Amino acid sequence: MDHFAGLDISVKETSVCIVDDTGGIVREVKVASEPGALLEVLTNPTYHFKRIGLEAGPLSQWLFSALAEASLPVICVETRHMRAVLKAQINKTDRNDARGIAQMMRAGLYRPVHVKTLRSQKLRMLLTHRKLLQSKAIAIENDLRATLRNFGLKMGVVGTVKFEVRIKELVADLPDLAVLVEPLLIVRRVLREQIGILHRRLLAIVRDDEVCRRLMTIPGVGPVVALTYRVTVDVPARFRNSKAVGAVFGLTPPPKHQSGESDRTGGISRCGDEMMRMMLYEAAQIMLVRSAKWSWLKAWAMKIARHRGMKKAIVALARRLAVIMHRIWVDGTEFRWTREVAAA
Structure with a gap:
């Protein structure tokens, strides 16, 4: 039995x-x-x-x-x-x-979930801890900007490196404010140092990972995006085909809802891994806005942007990036910049 x-x-x-x-x-x-x-x-x-x-x-x-x-x-x-x-x-x-x-x-009424390998779990911890420290450092910087503005002290446009120097310049003649600002500057300094340590560790891992290096041949895909994809997919064979990856990341429309006179289809489902979805958005935006080099993929996305708007083009490109990255991983190839090369 x-x-x-x-x-x-x-x-x-x-x-x-x-x-x-x-x-x-x-x-x-x-x-x-x-x-x-x-x-x-x-x-x-x-x-x-x-x-x-x-x-x-x-x-x-x-x-x-x-x-x-x-x-x-x-x-x-x-x-x-x-x-x-x-x-x-x-x-x-x-x-x-x-x-x-x-x-x-x-x-048999169940939907199984893939349980990641131990290595992917550890790498995921590296990514989440790095992201957590970044969010805390940014929160401190935003708080300092906002509170100093109450006293007429405007930070202006300043980079991460010169942020602390600029703060000290603003409060140099206000010792009572300087005493209040100093603890936050110390915490921010430690956070930024630890972010640097984690980021260097991430770069070392990506440098030694052949899959990540091939994924980074795609314009807009950097070390963080590549490693996040590597960790999230974990085992590429668990997908029946490359097109199935978009649904797992919540980048495909939800099921159609039709009842009587009601007939509607919403936006993307936003199910699945939020971190991976945000990384794909970021890569798509970089390709469309910052990347100067042209490719068949960028041309395809720009055509969507002209007809349906930039936001929908970014979502569509993010979904297609997920598919292409899976195909590159499975086939052991690199990104092909032209249709002619891709068809060869």
Whole structure:
């Protein structure tokens, strides 16, 4: 007899529900959210598991890896899809959620999520930490600009390097303000130093990565965009074709909504990885606005911009960049600047 299990994971404890192929509950238990505690329950030889489901979340990657290493048929389920199915339950409890997940596994009503490799998880941490420090440094700089403006002290246009010097020039004759400004300048200085350390580490990784170097042959795609794409896609073979990448990044229209006289199609879905989507926007904007060198891809996007506006052209170009980058990765090629070369 086949068995199916549902795991409702929280930070401290996990509710486990095991059902048989008829839907009958075989066992329910609550254990610590640790690999050892879960394996003690799930590796019982009396159970023949066909599918074990858990929801994507903060602990899911860690627990998924441990269960997969034990040769258990574990599946990580997409959060929004699982929430929509479980919402039909009247009472929401950890126990009921585990029951619902187990029944989803038995019926096959689930949408699996790719769990990234350990290397991609670590590189993703590098990218997120770099982005976090950048946002904090920018927040401090904006706050200093705004508060000094209240006293008639205008920063003007000044770069990152000369920012601190300019601040000290403005408050040089105002010692009471200088005392208040100094702590923020110290914190900003440390943040900028650490951002530099993380960025140099990022550049070293990209320099030694053959895939990233090929992705960077595309105009507008720099080291950060290339590494973000590398980490987000992780395993290119998980996509049935290159065109499927745009939907995963939320760059394709949502399903058409038609009911009676209502018939509408919205904008892009904005589902999936937000960081990757923003990186593709940035690369598309750089290609259209800053890049001086012409290519067939830029010509294609500019044609859209003339007919439908620059904003839609950037979204369309971002989606096509995602497709091209996947194709370059899979084929082991580089970006081709003309249609003739691409067709050769």
